[in-house]
Amino acid sequence: xxxxxxxxxxxxxSVSTVSYTxxxxxxxxxxxxxxxxxxxxxxxxxxxAGARALASARTNIFALMAPLRPDVDxxxxxxxxxxxxxxxxxxxxxxxxxxxxxxxGVGRVGSGSLVDALILMDVESDDPRIPQVAALRQPTIxxxxxxxxxxxxxxxxxxxxxxxxxxxHLTALGHRNVALIGPPPAVIARHTSYxxxxxxxxxxxxxxxxxxxVIEPAGTAPGExxxxxxxxxxxxxxxxxxxxxxxxxxxxxxxxxxxxxxxxPEDISVVALAPADVADAQPVPITAMDIPALNIGQVAxxxxxxxxxxxxxxxxxxxxxxxxxxxxxxxxx
Amino acid sequence: xxxxxxxxxxxxxSVSTVSYTxxxxxxxxxxxxxxxxxxxxxxxxxxxAGARALASARTNIFALMAPLRPDVDxxxxxxxxxxxxxxxxxxxxxxxxxxxxxxxGVGRVGSGSLVDALILMDVESDDPRIPQVAALRQPTIxxxxxxxxxxxxxxxxxxxxxxxxxxxHLTALGHRNVALIGPPPAVIARHTSYxxxxxxxxxxxxxxxxxxxVIEPAGTAPGExxxxxxxxxxxxxxxxxxxxxxxxxxxxxxxxxxxxxxxxPEDISVVALAPADVADAQPVPITAMDIPALNIGQVAxxxxxxxxxxxxxxxxxxxxxxxxxxxxxxxxx
DNA sequence: GTGAAAGCGCTAACAT
DNA sequence: ATGTTAGCGCTTTCAC
Numbered sequence: 001x002x003x004x005x006x007x008x009x010x011x012x013x014s015v016s017t018v019s020y021t022x023x024x025x026x027x028x029x030x031x032x033x034x035x036x037x038x039x040x041x042x043x044x045x046x047x048x049a050g051a052r053a054l055a056s057a058r059t060n061i062f063a064l065m066a067p068l069r070p071d072v073d074x075x076x077x078x079x080x081x082x083x084x085x086x087x088x089x090x091x092x093x094x095x096x097x098x099x100x101x102x103x104x105g106v107g108r109v110g111s112g113s114l115v116d117a118l119i120l121m122d123v124e125s126d127d128p129r130i131p132q133v134a135a136l137r138q139p140t141i142x143x144x145x146x147x148x149x150x151x152x153x154x155x156x157x158x159x160x161x162x163x164x165x166x167x168x169h170l171t172a173l174g175h176r177n178v179a180l181i182g183p184p185p186a187v188i189a190r191h192t193s194y195x196x197x198x199x200x201x202x203x204x205x206x207x208x209x210x211x212x213x214v215i216e217p218a219g220t221a222p223g224e225x226x227x228x229x230x231x232x233x234x235x236x237x238x239x240x241x242x243x244x245x246x247x248x249x250x251x252x253x254x255x256x257x258x259x260x261x262x263x264x265p266e267d268i269s270v271v272a273l274a275p276a277d278v279a280d281a282q283p284v285p286i287t288a289m290d291i292p293a294l295n296i297g298q299v300a301x302x303x304x305x306x307x308x309x310x311x312x313x314x315x316x317x318x319x320x321x322x323x324x325x326x327x328x329x330x331x332x333x
Numbered sequence: 334x335x336x337x338x339x340x341x342x343x344x345x346x347s348v349s350t351v352s353y354t355x356x357x358x359x360x361x362x363x364x365x366x367x368x369x370x371x372x373x374x375x376x377x378x379x380x381x382a383g384a385r386a387l388a389s390a391r392t393n394i395f396a397l398m399a400p401l402r403p404d405v406d407x408x409x410x411x412x413x414x415x416x417x418x419x420x421x422x423x424x425x426x427x428x429x430x431x432x433x434x435x436x437x438g439v440g441r442v443g444s445g446s447l448v449d450a451l452i453l454m455d456v457e458s459d460d461p462r463i464p465q466v467a468a469l470r471q472p473t474i475x476x477x478x479x480x481x482x483x484x485x486x487x488x489x490x491x492x493x494x495x496x497x498x499x500x501x502h503l504t505a506l507g508h509r510n511v512a513l514i515g516p517p518p519a520v521i522a523r524h525t526s527y528x529x530x531x532x533x534x535x536x537x538x539x540x541x542x543x544x545x546x547v548i549e550p551a552g553t554a555p556g557e558x559x560x561x562x563x564x565x566x567x568x569x570x571x572x573x574x575x576x577x578x579x580x581x582x583x584x585x586x587x588x589x590x591x592x593x594x595x596x597x598p599e600d601i602s603v604v605a606l607a608p609a610d611v612a613d614a615q616p617v618p619i620t621a622m623d624i625p626a627l628n629i630g631q632v633a634x635x636x637x638x639x640x641x642x643x644x645x646x647x648x649x650x651x652x653x654x655x656x657x658x659x660x661x662x663x664x665x666x
Numbered sequence: 667g668t669g670a671a672a673g674c675g676c677t678a679a680c681a682t
Numbered sequence: 683a684t685g686t687t688a689g690c691g692c693t694t695t696c697a698c
Contacts, residue, residue: 002444005676016684017683025678029683046440046445048445055690068411078410095429113382220614348670348692380692388694
């Protein structure tokens with residue numbers, strides 16, 4: 001194994017000079033720097049991560065706790081993860097992937113000094129991990145908005161505003177018979193933060209606009225999506241406007257509407273909350289509030305980096321929704 | 334920070350006794366063990382990962398290099414990742430997630446002693462990472478089968494056999510006018526190992542069964558799937574059997590067939606290569622060779638663990654395909 | 667069955 | 683602008 005000692009000897013300098021050349025924490029003459037860099041390249045030296053962590057109390061690793069569950073929208077998760085990993089690498093950080101299922105993952109990687117900061121996805125309104133991370137010395141960023149964030153930074157898409165805007169888009173077009181097909185029952189039952197906020201926003205807007213508030217969750221299986229659609233049509237037989245926030249259900253619902261002879265948008269307008277690529281990929285391009293998952297992942301990393309740089313401002317950042325009008329909404333006939 | 338010293342003091346033993354209690358590498362009297370474990374619990378002690386890595390030359394971390402690309406089937410990837418992470422945790426390993434895009438990710442985490450072993454996904458037939466990992470002291474497991482594995486262990490689904498069996502299933506039913514809709518052009522162009530083997534198997538079986546060999550790649554956008562279907566129907570107007578290996582294209586193709594008035598399976602039989610949940614989730618349950626991605630991820634971890642335990646047997650494991658007959662295939666009329 | 671102590675490879679004072 | 687060196691917290695000989 002090539003150590004910093006080998007590099008120092010070969011460059012004819014001391015180990016601290018090599019260390020400082022690497023870290024840039026003190027000025028090194030051009031000639032020395034050149035010799036050190038040559039020695040590093042010649043020997044193929046890579047600093048030992050463990051030794052570095054021990055001496056510096058920094059690991060340059062983030063923990064990312066992701067819901068590797070079947071009922072959570074897989075493409076959104078992958079985008080979060082991709083955003084986090086790629087942004088982390090630009091700051092020379094690696095990402096350790098943890099699952100939700102492990103009982104004390106937070107304590108293990110935190111107290112064990114395995115990571116410098118934690119990013120938690122799929123946060124619930126009253127998430128049991130929040131007291132755990134609050135007890136750590138590492139900063140934590142939540143993707144989601146719990147009821148009580150306890151001094152932990154948060155970032156998320158503004159699902160509440162998104163639900164309000166989606167519905168308002170329909171009511172502004174003149175739709176009065178509307179409904180929401182939402183996330184799977186399990187997601188709602190465990191009070192996933194985004195689902196709570198989504199429903200709250202939709203209810204508020206329905207009240208505000210004076211339209212009926214019909215909400216049906218939909219599971220991920222195609223049968224469940226169709227069942228949800230059936231339930232909606234039973235409650236609102238004259239349905240002309242539908243908000244869908246459920247990636248798995250969206251294509252099934254569109255197909256089912258077509259089979260029932262209900263055209264989109266002539267008979268029924270559909271607005272979705274979905275990543276841009278999903279909304280765009282449907283046979284009829286869907287008017288949607290794009291969920292900028294990639295961007296949220298990047299912001300989470302930026303917030304973690306800021307905290308590591310010493311900023312102790314605990315902030316909550318909500319990404320504002322923007323409606324992308326495609327061809328699935330129109331005034332009712 | 335709670336250190337092993339604090340634990341030793343509180344338990345009234347030496348640090349080595351604490352260390353050995355933790356590792357189980359020498360016998361400890363029941364009473365001593367009890368006191369040590371109590372001290373650990375009381376103090377909430379977690380060993381410092383960096384210190385441990387430095388002293389033991391083991392990090393208990395695997396690197397998993399995953400294709401965080403848009404053109405790769407996202408649900409299959411998530412299943413691999415889930416399989417790797419959950420299995421790794423059962424052996425007290427964590428998983429560091431790397432992207433393909435980073436130039437020298439392999440060298441950085443390997444030479445830097447950040448990880449004990451590497452698992453590479455999305456392997457290409459002539460993958461540039463193979464010489465890189467061959468130069469490391471850490472063992473590597475490839476998910477995929479390169480042309481020249483250079484003493485690196487491999488595991489994958491047997492796509493070649495799967496393609497042969499899929500086509501044989503159709504020809505055995507009596508279909509003569511058949512075609513394959515395959516992975517995106519980019520995946521084929523960069524000679525992703527699985528795509529190469531899939532095409533090879535399909536061609537071989539087509540020759541063997543004396544049927545025409547029509548292969549169309551399909552991009553991930555719905556328009557591209559439809560274009561691929563058009564191309565196939567132009568080349569084989571009397572098409573009665575279709576093999577599809579493309580998760581994104583599958584639902585679009587099924588919908589498009591329906592719209593063209595071609596019923597499945599009465600007019601056209603469809604057999605897919607897809608994860609069980611995807612095949613099952615289509616409006617018509619699809620006869621498919623299930624891609625056991627979760628299981629492959631687990632096997633990759635098991636192979637890595639075996640190598641770390643000292644086994645130097647470099648092996649290649651191919652998971653045999655099994656056809657799950659659902660309701661999308663029937664004899665031609 | 668238990669302890670003492672020598673490192674593991676690096677960073678960051680404290681030197682000059 | 684560079685060198686010397688004391689740890690960082692743990693594992694693992696060596697010793698009893």
